[in-house]
Amino acid sequence: MNRAQKNRLKDKVFKGLGITATFLGIVILAIFIGFILYQGMERISWEFVMSLPSRFAEQSGIYTAWMGTVWVLVCTTLISFPLGVGAGIYLEEYGKKNWWNTFLEINISNLAGVPSVIYGLLGLGVFVRMMKMGNSILAGSLTLSLLILPVIIVSTREALRAVPSTIKEASVAMGASKWQTIWHQILPASFGGILTGVILALSRAVGETAPLIVVGALVYVPFAPTSPLDEFTVLPVQIFNWVTRPQQEFVINAAAGIIVLLGITFVMNGIAVYLRNKWQSKMNW
Amino acid sequence: MESDSQSSNPKTTQVETKPKLNSKHQSYKLQAQNVDVFYEDFQAINNISLGIVENSITAFIGPSGCGKSTFLRLFNRMNDYIDGFSMNGNILMDGKDIYDESVNVEELRKIVGMVFQKPNPFPKSIYENVAYGLRIQGIKDEEYIENRVIESLKQSTLYSEVEDNLDKMALSLSGGQQQRLCIARALAVKPTVLLMDEPTSALDPISSGKIEDLIHELKEDYTIVIVTHNMQQAGRVSDNTAFLYMGNLVEYGDTQKIFTNPEKDRTQNYITGRFG
Amino acid sequence: MSRKLKEQIIEKVLAFCALVTILTTIGIVLILLVEAVGFFQEVSIVDFLTGTEWTPLFADKSYGILPLISGTLLTTFIAIAVALPIGLTIAVYLNEYAPRKLQKVVKPLLEVLAVVPTVVYGFFALMIVTPFLKIFIPDLSGFNALSPGIVMGIMIIPFVSSLSEDALDAVPDSLRQASYGMGSTKFQTAFRVLVPAASSGIVVSVILAISRAIGETMIVAIAAGQNPQFTFDPTVPIETITAYIVQVSSGDVPQGTIAYKTIFAAGITLFVLTFILNNISYWIKSRYQEKYE
Structure with a gap:
């Protein structure tokens, strides 16, 4: 075999390797999910969804867990959405090139890299203890809001940047003030993109476990929460609790819980992707 | 040429032709006095002084990068937000310095409308595009807004083409229609000055022709300043022409004269296409 | 309210949103430091960094990380x-x-x-x-x-x-x-x-x-x-x-x-x-x- 042939062979081998690598992760994930479905599907029932947790695996359900997840999701949205979008607007539209804004940006990129369990320690120290919120939904939601803030800020800025500067110019030239331009032109034009980013960030919050365990999302909560100051647990924490029990029946419960959690995560991501595509096709200038 | 008391300035060596006041209009609507513009260290405009006659069309011509767009954007302060922008000298409108601290930039831009190089309608309906300027002024009277929208669309000769679907997205219009929509949008707030930054450069010849006709008609009511790199266009539409080169005003005066008998060789060379 | 004042208030509010990220960082550093300082008053930092036994929850406690x-x-x-x-x-x-x-x-x-x-x-x-x-x-x-x-x-x-x-x-x-x-x-x-x-x-x-x-x-x-x-x-x-x-x-x-x-x-x-x-x-x-x- 001469050199050229050898090189061509290498090329072909790598191509095969590339295809394998690309689909390896996806295939493994598919196998995992298949396994989960196989194990947990039998447990999925109306009763499972509507039952309180119990010492007995067969009577145990995820009612308090998903109620807690919904509460946390709503509170986290209410806190992180305005904060994150506001900060994104500030940095993208008002920020000038000076040391303060450079510092803000470096800080945000740093926060994005802080492990989520550290946010849990922050929430434990500040919200649970210092502000005396206890192991409440509010404390958990505030913690998660800070955790996803960098993600929302970054995606908001990207969406704002995608609005052509010609639109801003046209508005400003009409005598619109800065905020009028942002409110009437830039935000409507970038809203799809912003919403996509926020939903993706929230779907991450829904799956977060470690920071909520640290702020004390109790593993056993006998009642569904009725106010933001109530104690709570969430789906991922409930799953963690079940996984760590030795009995096989609880493992099946965990698998069933995972099916529900994955369902929520995938639906949220699906909505985000749908919105992004719709927004991109509508907003091509 | 009529003599004029305000224009010549001892510092401006390169300006030798005098801005012409024709008999009907006796005042300058806009005036630049010894204007320098810098972007960081780069000097984009070098000591330009000129006066623009009310209800006339003034064209700024010159090779790309000569500073004509920068100069145009001084008149509605659109350069203000560019990082590193700074200027010396004065820009007067009706005799008042528009860069004075007491001037509200937003108010200024309401009376100095602008049309851009590339049509840039908002991603909204045709109606809302034209109504935008009125809405941000806080006008709530829907009947008044509707009247202004229709009137402006008629003025910009677009009305007959869109009257049945004012709710249609503006982005669905053709390029030429979009540009006339942008003109209507600028007109709706009743400005007195209209700045046009190469308004036809992104359009086909037929659409360009329509816009040129429109510009001619608008001259009755507005003072129009147009930047163009299209020599024929400047010759066709403008009353006065200023030729800029590398941030300097080379020659300024009656369009007819600039095109037929310019005083500077450089103007002559540019107009006949020897450079640019 | 004048337009200008309104604009200024809005900018301040938005700036506050951005400031929350700084507060977060300060919060993380402070919380960790305060509690960790308390810890290092009882455990020597050298033992912490060089010890090969980590048994804080046992009766016989060691704090080597x-x-x-x-x-x-x-x-x-x-x-x-x-x-x-x-x-x-x-x-x-x-x-x-x-x-x-x-x-x-x-x-x-x-x-x-x-x-x-x-x-x-x-x-x-x-x-x-x-x-x-x-x-x-x-x-x-x-x-x-x-x-x-x-x-x-x-x-x-x-x-x-x-x-x-x-x-x-x-x-x-x-x-x-x-x-x-x-x-x-x-x-x-x-x-x-x-x-x-x-x-x-x-x-x-x-x-x-x-x-x-x-x-x-x-x-x-x-x-x-x-x-x-x-x-x-x-x-x-x-x-x-x-x-x-x-x-x-x-x-x-x-x-x-x-x-x-x-x-x-x-x-x-x-x-x-x-x-x-x-x-x-x-x-x-x-x-x-x-x-x-």
Whole structure:
């Protein structure tokens, strides 16, 4: 075999390797999910969804867990959405090139890299203890809001940047003030993109476990929460609790819980992707 | 040429032709006095002084990068937000310095409308595009807004083409229609000055022709300043022409004269296409 | 209210939103410091950093962080050993070989790997991967570093692949064409021209992946065990810094006790590690962006 042939062979081998690598992760994930479905599907029932947790695996359900997840999701949205979008607007539209804004940006990129369990320690120290919120939904939601803030800020800025500067110019030239331009032109034009980013960030919050365990999302909560100051647990924490029990029946419960959690995560991501595509096709200038 | 008391300035060596006041209009609507513009260290405009006659069309011509767009954007302060922008000298409108601290930039831009190089309608309906300027002024009277929208669309000769679907997205219009929509949008707030930054450069010849006709008609009511790199266009539409080169005003005066008998060789060379 | 005043108020409100991020950082640093200082008043920092026994919850207490660090590094190393070759291969394949259409389908699919909650990956590691590995390694303990390390590696594949692909994509086309013009194959172009040219971006992606793996909590908390051991044997139960924090938090440790303070001492160690890595990557990124602009 001469050199050229050898090189061509290498090329072909790598191509095969590339295809394998690309689909390896996806295939493994598919196998995992298949396994989960196989194990947990039998447990999925109306009763499972509507039952309180119990010492007995067969009577145990995820009612308090998903109620807690919904509460946390709503509170986290209410806190992180305005904060994150506001900060994104500030940095993208008002920020000038000076040391303060450079510092803000470096800080945000740093926060994005802080492990989520550290946010849990922050929430434990500040919200649970210092502000005396206890192991409440509010404390958990505030913690998660800070955790996803960098993600929302970054995606908001990207969406704002995608609005052509010609639109801003046209508005400003009409005598619109800065905020009028942002409110009437830039935000409507970038809203799809912003919403996509926020939903993706929230779907991450829904799956977060470690920071909520640290702020004390109790593993056993006998009642569904009725106010933001109530104690709570969430789906991922409930799953963690079940996984760590030795009995096989609880493992099946965990698998069933995972099916529900994955369902929520995938639906949220699906909505985000749908919105992004719709927004991109509508907003091509 | 009529003599004029305000224009010549001892510092401006390169300006030798005098801005012409024709008999009907006796005042300058806009005036630049010894204007320098810098972007960081780069000097984009070098000591330009000129006066623009009310209800006339003034064209700024010159090779790309000569500073004509920068100069145009001084008149509605659109350069203000560019990082590193700074200027010396004065820009007067009706005799008042528009860069004075007491001037509200937003108010200024309401009376100095602008049309851009590339049509840039908002991603909204045709109606809302034209109504935008009125809405941000806080006008709530829907009947008044509707009247202004229709009137402006008629003025910009677009009305007959869109009257049945004012709710249609503006982005669905053709390029030429979009540009006339942008003109209507600028007109709706009743400005007195209209700045046009190469308004036809992104359009086909037929659409360009329509816009040129429109510009001619608008001259009755507005003072129009147009930047163009299209020599024929400047010759066709403008009353006065200023030729800029590398941030300097080379020659300024009656369009007819600039095109037929310019005083500077450089103007002559540019107009006949020897450079640019 | 005048327009101008309103504008100013709005700007102040928005600026406050941005300020929250600074407050967050200050909050993290302060909380960790205050509790950790309390801890280091009772435990010498030298013992903490050099001790090979970590038994704060036992009667016979030792506070050497090295077992937690070795556990963290071990799982991280395994994860990177999985994610780097696969992620980089994917990046090169997608950038140089794959048709545009396939790229469009595959990229969002890969992102799914990063979307799955980590507690779910923990379940996979414990219930599927460990039993599977036992077929080949009969001595493998039910809790071990290997299985969660591998699963973590699968999870961070999209980090490596998408950031590396961005870096490859940023290489000017002229370089690519120059290489093809000299008769190079795609493989030669990719590994002799593109990968070296994009090396700083690839390094950034790897550093971020390492930082991510170090901070990953639930997979190791579920599948690696709760046995802090100073060892690099991937087949035995270990404990990572993050898993320790979760272990203590899920129990009922009273505030003010030294056991409570250990999670902040562990937390600050974790924070410093990831902070350094993130800043190295930020620094490389800002330098290399200049190169192509």
